[in-house]
Amino acid sequence: MTDAPDPLRIAAPALAAAVVAWLTRLRVERRLAARTLEAYDRDARQWLSFLAGHLGGAPDLADHAGLRTADVRAFLARRRADGAGSRTIARQLAALRSFAGYLEREHGLNAAPIRAVQAPRLKPSLPRPLSVVDARRVTEEAGEDAAEPWIAARDAAVAMLLYGAGLRIGEALAITATDVAGDTSVLRVTGKGGKVRLVPLLPAVRASLDDYRHRLPFRPGAGEPLFRGARGGPLSPRIVQRSLARLRGALGLPDTATPHALRHSFATHLLSAGGDLRTIQELLGHASLSTTQLYTAVDADRLIDVHRRAHPLGGEAAVADTAASVRRMNAG
Structure with missing residues (x-):
């Protein structure tokens, strides 16, 4: 039994070299985390393998320049059929957009067809803290x-x-x-x-x-x-x-x-x-406050308690309405 061919060897030399240069730039200049780089490397190899079969031969820079939005959607559909979830699909599309942007800057290729593909809508996953x-x-x-x-x-x-x-x-x-x-x-x-x-x-x-x-x-x-x-x-x-x-x-x-x-x-x-969200954001090192705000959905009991004690119209009925609203928010 022979090993599957390396996708970087399937691709034409110029395109394979572009993948390596793109990943190197992400590592050196953007300092992406090692796990993200590993995931992007896998995504690029899966993309090249798909293109080889989709185009009927070793893909080259010229082939990449002629890609259509439908080609990208076909790749994502294949990944979905192989069992990839929405988060994986979204990450792979992000990797393709990043690579296309690199090719646009360095080789003048049009990245618009890949940018036009919409990522799947993801429901934010709530953290599961311990007591x-x-x-x-x-x-x-x-x-x-x-x-x-x-x-x-x-x-x-x-x-x-x-x-x-x-x-x-x-x-x-x-x-x-x-x-x-x-x-x-x-x-x-x-x-x-x-x-x-x-x-x-x-x-x-x-x-x-x-x-x-x-x-x-x-x-x-x-x-x-x-x-x-x-x-x-x-x-x-x-x-x-x-x-x-x-x-x-x-x-x-x-x-x-x-x-x-x-x-x-x-x-x-x-x-x-x-603790206030801005302080917690700084302590966690979150780039965006929206990431930290996920914890407000986790801490529904505190929201109910603050509403009951602080609002002038507080009372048992108001608390019940607040509790129901928070639970719907967390469920949805």
Whole structure:
């Protein structure tokens, strides 16, 4: 049985080289996340494979210049038939638009046919945070099954950063020894797109980090990741995910209790305690406030309570109407 041919080898050299140059620009200049780049690379290869069959031969730049909107829709329909969901389809269309824009700038090709294709409408998925009690249990018991005390301290420190500071797992694992050197209550975090933000560290989070640093048997260089695997290499996100999967099994938590759910819990619990959206947006590193606003739909109980206590026309009937409206909003 022979392996399937590489789509970049199926395409004519000029088009294959353009794909490589486009991905390189996304990585170097736009600093897209590694997972996004991997997804865009897969999308481009699937696109080239489709074109080879659709056009009956190796696609070239000239073929790309002659594409119609119907050709792009045929590709998306094929992906849908193969089982791709709406979010995958939307991401693949975004990748094609980005590539078409690159070809337009660098090779003068018309990107209008691809831009004309509408992406599927997506219903925003609401975050699924843990309760305050369950989030505390995770941070208190993370690493309990670890074979070494320093690994237990490591897992606890990572959980603390996710829930206590609202970091993404990639942001936490990218922290270097320099980032946490000295007695500081603020952490410098590099987020998506290379954007840097300052995140305050609660005393409990700082104490957990310090405990891990003191127990760590390795000495990472100044610019190297602080969190290490059992053999001393950089800690993999999969290790963190597997560790939390074992913990949620032991604690009887749902499958939605993932590392990212701890970040969701951080934001939701801040909002419940009266935190304003702009501050939470800054802490999370969201580029748009609309992303942070998803948490207002999660915290429906707080909206009802504020409405009841603050509105001059408050009363049981008003509260009931508000509750019904919020539930319809969350359901729809």
